[in-house]
Amino acid sequence: MAWHLTLDDESYEQARQNFEWDIPDDYNIARDALRKHDDPAGSVALFQAYPDGRRETYTFRDLDRASNRMANALADAGVEFGDRVAVVIPQKPQNPITHLACWKLGAISVPLSVLFGEEGLGYRLRHSGAKAVVADASVRETLEEVRADCPDLETVVEVDGEGENRAGENGEGDRPADWGDAIAFSEFVAGCSAERELADTDADTPAIIIYTSGSTGPPKGALHTHKVWLGHCPAFYMYFERDVVDETVAWTPADWAWIGALGDLVFPAWHYGRPVVGYPMGKFDAEQAFEIMEEFGVTDAFLPPTAIRMMMDVADPTDRYDLAVDAICSGGEPLTPEILDWADEELSGVVVNEIYGQTESNLPVVNCQDWFEARPGSMGKPVPGHDVAIVDDETGEVLPRGEPGQIAIRADGNPAQFEGYWNEPDKTESVRVGDWHLTGDIAVQDEEGYVWFKSRDDDLIITSGYRVGPGEVEKAVLEHPSVEQVGVVGVPDETRGEIIKAFVQPISGVSGDDGLREEIRDLVRDRLAKYEYPREIEFVESLPQTTTGKIQRRELRAREKAE
Missing domain, CATH: 3.40.50.980 (Rossmann fold)
Incomplete structure (x- = not known):
């Protein structure tokens, strides 16, 4: 089947060169997920667990x-x-x-x-x-x-x-x-x-409307067609380290209402004929996560960064749990080096791959350490079958390597690309320039092809003439061991135009004080440029988040204006 990668592709470059989409004319997701397998009556598709102890197998x-x-x-x-x-x-x-x-x-x-x-x-x-x-x-x-x-x-x-x-x-x-x-x-x-x-x-029949998270405005319904989950399969193959055909048992605690769960894990796993674990956990529990992974022999997991950070607080996980996990993928925010080090050291060499995607065009850029080394802070390289570039958002011109611009995906021929926003053609056109879909995310692609996220284009902070991406500042602040979550925005300043403000949620048992403020500032100064540190830091008990766990900077800006 030419619509997913195979072990015949010995290198990333070879896979990029050889890959082509070849989707059947009468394609239907249900046939692909359920009926094409060699032994559908004898192969497990779903291990279902419930908090009350019930277990089911489908x-x-x-x-x-x-x-x-x-x-x-x-x-x-x-x-x-x-x-x-x-x-x-x-x-x-x-x-x-x-x-x-x-x-x-x-x-x-x-x-x-x-x-x-x-x-x-x-x-x-x-x-x-x-x-x-x-x-x-x-x-x-x-x-x-x-x-x-x-x-x-x-x-x-x-x-x-x-x-x-x-x-x-x-x-x-x-x-x-x-x-x-x-x-x-x-x-x-x-x-x-x-x-x-x-x-x-057929492949172009409308199949699913997935609503955006609403982090930058009212939610929009992204309409996808039957071919959408096929568009995720090459990325699934990559971020689970090219070993997804024979042994994979896949699990995520992420809400199955999110494209990051349905598209990044559930339906690609079923495309490959591999079982998924279901468990309505509710509020994430790190100990319960390890128990689920042990009980069902989970080999591949999609874990949001927040979940990983909570699991990092569990002492001696490999001594306490008999784990089979080989690879973890994670996205939604840049992964800090500490996460990769933790998985390598505390989980005995488990690979963690950062991935990038959005509701409209998911997973065009991922990591695959079997093909190329992971570089902390980079989202990885473009996935075979996905034409990705950094472009000027007004002209669609592809920018030179190393120059910041919008991440763009060529819409034509990409199964994972949405058809448009439901009943909102003007908004659909607003994110298209020529053949490109504009993601609204600012990034840089280096000479070796790695893509480095900077910020949302509408989240950019301009302070003293410098353009600062809040994501970079948030990543630096999160490296402080006393910080649980952080949201960074620009606030008006008469002298500098804007200054950087961080809303910081300390970890349980830590109270924010002037000493912690200065430690955070020093940390950011050390990690980033001197002008990128947060001049204002407000400690909060919680941060506004979307249902997919993203910090709503828009809400933080609105809160600041109200005050």
Whole structure:
């Protein structure tokens, strides 16, 4: 199959040269994820664990039959080709079952987080025009509050996490929902056939709307087509060190509403016929993470940087846990050298690969240490099949190596590239220059091809004439052992135009004081240029974050203006 990399590619340069996309005309995600494997009835697709101790195992055939039932049930409820179905479920089997059911119908799934409040959930349901929603019982109250303002919403299905809850062969166990005219998942699929022909789709059929995190404005719905998860497979192959066919057991604590979970781990793993671990953890627990990795023999994990830092506080992990993990990928913010050193020393040589992507065009740049050395602070090199450049955002001109500009991805021929923002053509055009999609991220590519993130273009701080990327300052501040999280913004200053301000969340048990302020300033001065240190530091108990764990600098700037 030419749509993913193979071990025949002996070097990164050879892979870049030889790679080409060759996607079947009748491509459907569900066929690729479930039906193409040699032994779908005998191969495990999902190890499902629950906090109450329950354990379930699903083969690819189990998921195929369960999603057939769900597709037939949705069709009976009036969901048609092109209709939108919202999926508001944590890491439970009904989450991918519903997505797969939608794609079998030719409908468009809309993954949404169970952590959304009324405004966040209601806005996305209205904006997407969702005709149906399959929601966990934990969001019952929120959905009750917003449902009246969602005129397109006709069907509500509830997934109840209490008691027996298997959604595989028969779906028995869910208690009937008792709110509005919602129907329990098991009742919804009861009596539906476990067989289903796939809708007439191709690689360009709309399949999923994933909302941006809203870190720079109102969330936008990025529309992707059936080929999107194929677009992630070369990166998956790379950041898990080219060993994903025979042994991989994949897990992430990240919310399955995020492209960084569905696209970076779940569906690429199933493309390669490898099992995924599901566990609705809720608030991240480092000890629980190690326990999950040990119990299921996790070999490859996607761990956000915050999760890694919390796991670094667990003493003697390899002595206490029998771990099989080989590789970890992480993204969302630059990784500090301490993280790579910790994995090498405390996890006995485990590789950590930094990755880069966004909702609109995910994972065009990653690391693969089997092919080239990782350089702390670099996101890696462009992935085969992804044409990436640093360009002038006004002209689209490719800039010389070493010159900062916007990260851009050539849209034509890239399966991971979004089709456009749902119902917002003007915003779609605003991020395109010529053949390029502009990411809004400022970076530099060096002579050896490594890409180094600087900042969001709208987060740039100009102080005394210098352009400063807040990401670099945040990375430096995070190296202080007393700092848990940090957000950096520019604030107005009569003399310098702007000065750098850091909102610092100390680790538990540490109180911010003038001594810590000066230590942080000295640290940044030592790590970066003298003008890049935060002249103001405010200690806070918590920082505003998106549902994907990104610091919302926009909220910090708004807070500063209000004061």
